[in-house]
Amino acid sequence: MAAMEQAAAVDPQFVRVRLERSHVFIDRSAAAIARLQQSGLADPELDPDITARALSAMVSRLAYVTFVLGQSVPFDTLVGTVTRLWTNALRMPRD
Structure with a gap:
């Protein structure tokens, strides 16, 4: 993820990909x-x-901060929170 950020900063073709x-x-x-x-x-x-x-931008940035910048969170907590944010954002019923 870090390498992709760096490449996108300097290579317009990589940005397109x-x-x-x-x-x-x-x-x-x-x-x-x-x-x-x-x-x-x-x-x-x-x-x-x-x-x-x-929602994609949220997940992508959270993954970058977690896995590249080392702001570690227990994986199950991360997945549960992101899933709940998605369902809440869509106003999906809890059941």
């Missing part, structure tokens, strides 16, 4: 959010694409 990689995850998440909305399980007023971008 990195954005393409990011868009795959965002597109998949946006499609999943739209399906949840259609099923009545997520807030229908959210824009799926923007929501996916925001």
